[in-house]
Amino acid sequence: MSTKRLIGIFAIGAATxxxxxxxxxxxSTMGTFLVKGLPNITWQLLSEAPRNNNTEGGIxxxxxxxxxxxxVMSILGVPIGTITAIYLNEYTRAGAVMPxxxxxxxxxxxxxxxxxxxxxxLGFFVQFLGVGLDKTFGNTEAIWAKPALLWASATLAALTLxxxxxxxxxxxxxxxxxxxxxxxxxxxxxxxTIWKIVLPNxxxxxxxGSILAIGRSAGEVAPILFTGVxxxxxxxxxxxxxxxxxxxxxxxxxxxxxxxxxxxxxxxYATTLVLLMLTFTLNFAATFIRSRIRxxxxx
Amino acid sequence: xxxxxxxTKIEANDLCVYYGAKQALHxxxxxxxxxxxxxxxGPSGCGKSTFLRSINRMNDxxxxxxxxxxxxxxxxxxxxxxxxxxxxxKRVGMVFQKSTPFPKSIYDNVAFGPRLNGITDRTExxxxxxxxxxxxxxxxxxxxxxxxxxMGLSGGQQQRLCIARAVAVxxxxxxxxxxxxxxxxxxxxxxxxxxxxxxxxxxxxxVTHNMQQAARVSEYTAFFYxxxxxxxxxTRKIFTNPSKKETEDYVTGRFG
Ligand SMILES: Nc1ncnc2c1ncn2[C@@H]1O[C@H](COP(=O)(O)OP(=O)(O)OP(=O)(O)O)[C@@H](O)[C@H]1O
Ligand SMILES: [Mg+2]
Numbered sequence: 001m002s003t004k005r006l007i008g009i010f011a012i013g014a015a016t017x018x019x020x021x022x023x024x025x026x027x028s029t030m031g032t033f034l035v036k037g038l039p040n041i042t043w044q045l046l047s048e049a050p051r052n053n054n055t056e057g058g059i060x061x062x063x064x065x066x067x068x069x070x071x072v073m074s075i076l077g078v079p080i081g082t083i084t085a086i087y088l089n090e091y092t093r094a095g096a097v098m099p100x101x102x103x104x105x106x107x108x109x110x111x112x113x114x115x116x117x118x119x120x121x122l123g124f125f126v127q128f129l130g131v132g133l134d135k136t137f138g139n140t141e142a143i144w145a146k147p148a149l150l151w152a153s154a155t156l157a158a159l160t161l162x163x164x165x166x167x168x169x170x171x172x173x174x175x176x177x178x179x180x181x182x183x184x185x186x187x188x189x190x191x192x193t194i195w196k197i198v199l200p201n202x203x204x205x206x207x208x209g210s211i212l213a214i215g216r217s218a219g220e221v222a223p224i225l226f227t228g229v230x231x232x233x234x235x236x237x238x239x240x241x242x243x244x245x246x247x248x249x250x251x252x253x254x255x256x257x258x259x260x261x262x263x264x265x266x267x268x269y270a271t272t273l274v275l276l277m278l279t280f281t282l283n284f285a286a287t288f289i290r291s292r293i294r295x296x297x298x299x
Numbered sequence: 300x301x302x303x304x305x306x307t308k309i310e311a312n313d314l315c316v317y318y319g320a321k322q323a324l325h326x327x328x329x330x331x332x333x334x335x336x337x338x339x340x341g342p343s344g345c346g347k348s349t350f351l352r353s354i355n356r357m358n359d360x361x362x363x364x365x366x367x368x369x370x371x372x373x374x375x376x377x378x379x380x381x382x383x384x385x386x387x388x389k390r391v392g393m394v395f396q397k398s399t400p401f402p403k404s405i406y407d408n409v410a411f412g413p414r415l416n417g418i419t420d421r422t423e424x425x426x427x428x429x430x431x432x433x434x435x436x437x438x439x440x441x442x443x444x445x446x447x448x449x450m451g452l453s454g455g456q457q458q459r460l461c462i463a464r465a466v467a468v469x470x471x472x473x474x475x476x477x478x479x480x481x482x483x484x485x486x487x488x489x490x491x492x493x494x495x496x497x498x499x500x501x502x503x504x505x506v507t508h509n510m511q512q513a514a515r516v517s518e519y520t521a522f523f524y525x526x527x528x529x530x531x532x533x534t535r536k537i538f539t540n541p542s543k544k545e546t547e548d549y550v551t552g553r554f555g
Contacts, residue, residue, distance in 0.1 A: 093362045176399070178395060178397055178399040179399055179401060181357065181360065181395065181399070182395065182399040182400075182401065182461070182464075183401070183411070184357070184360065184388065185355060185357060185388055185392070185393040185395075185465075186388065186389070186392070186411060186412040186415065186464065186465070186468055187385050187386065187388040187389030187412065187415060187416075187468060188385075188411075188415050189385050192415060196411070197401060201402060
């Protein structure tokens, strides 16, 4: 047997072992959370606010905040991502300068550490847009120029833009060219063709994109750290300029910011499990929808 | 019986089409006549589709395509900058080789074009859909399931649906690019019958690889070879007594 083949076999073997080891670790960790978290998931946990320094009560405000956050993020990010994907896929020719610049920017965006997004959000949304808004409306006290649900959502939308763009583009590519030609040959404009033929056949892709984006961002703490999250709130957020609580951040607070960390342990397990289930369900849903699109027949 | 007067509907004048540096059509000059069926024949890659697609400017969609020369429809140069391509395509319908119904209901497929033209009145749409389906010899087969998906139709039905969809916008020209190549003999016979019926109203240009089909449906035949229009004449003449050697070789099956 040649040395080359031996090295090859060794490399594959090592990689297999590593994958199995990592998967084992991940699953055993999740198993732990499942075993220790499940008994603590009660109606009280899901419906009540934290009490007594986070050692009692539930995590409802954090669930509520996380949900609102990803909702507003989707409302902001999905249309922008969809429009970008349409522009890249329907309006530009392969090899032109503009789409290449945009693609490069999107790919770069995908590689930026999430804490940098947080700083960007603080600098751009809070301190630039927010201050600008307050000045424009002549607000005497800061309404927009402070961390808020809107800015945190916008930051997450920027973070997840690449995911949305890639998903929607994939769906657009799945619409056969003949379908577009059929429409154009009937005297439809390019925009009519997109609106009436291409988009209706890409809705599943757009949906997948949003779910993946939500799944990717629901647990992200770094981007919202400076842009809107707080560790405790007297009441639920009442608008997009309010601050909010968040599951991931709450976990951090429970495990490091409590005078008696041991007392918060059951809550920590439960919170982690809720967060994990949320992310997993979303990712699973996206994968499922995506496999459905792939097998969908256009004849 | 009065003699039919043939008038020119489509006139190409030194039309050249390039894809990038490659020239696909060389100085094509041809007159196609109103309310006649003209067949385009020739070996694969000779430029039949390219010519067909320059008549409704579908070649505009190919980024590298470039056209020189003139192409007149009803005397209007359709490559002139003042021509609205969208309006042009409403007057020049096209049926593709691969039937491409939209993944919508049968009704919505046929109503697609009229709706683009701003027709929203339900009774008016109903009338157009019915009439178009009747014209495409499909109405009886689908009248009870207009609301079901067009994707559930057979290949032959789908192709006739595409014809119905094309005639629903009331064009004056119908371009057909190998409309029967994916169909079984029975569906093919139906579409051919339909073409003969449609020619009363429309100027039809059909690309076909099937010599018998060209002979059956067309009055005129144009033979293309390597981007050149080699011969254009009455179909009968092309198939029985062509003047060029290449044409004879092709129609007798010696090549291509
Ligand atoms: N989009 C395109 N880009 C580059 N070259 C093309 C394109 N479409 C066609 N061609 C070339 O132009 C020439 C004519 O092609 P065309 O499709 O018109 O031939 P055809 O006679 O319709 O052939 P077939 O019978 O196979 O359909 C061919 O050499 C083909 O490779
Ligand atoms: Mg062709």
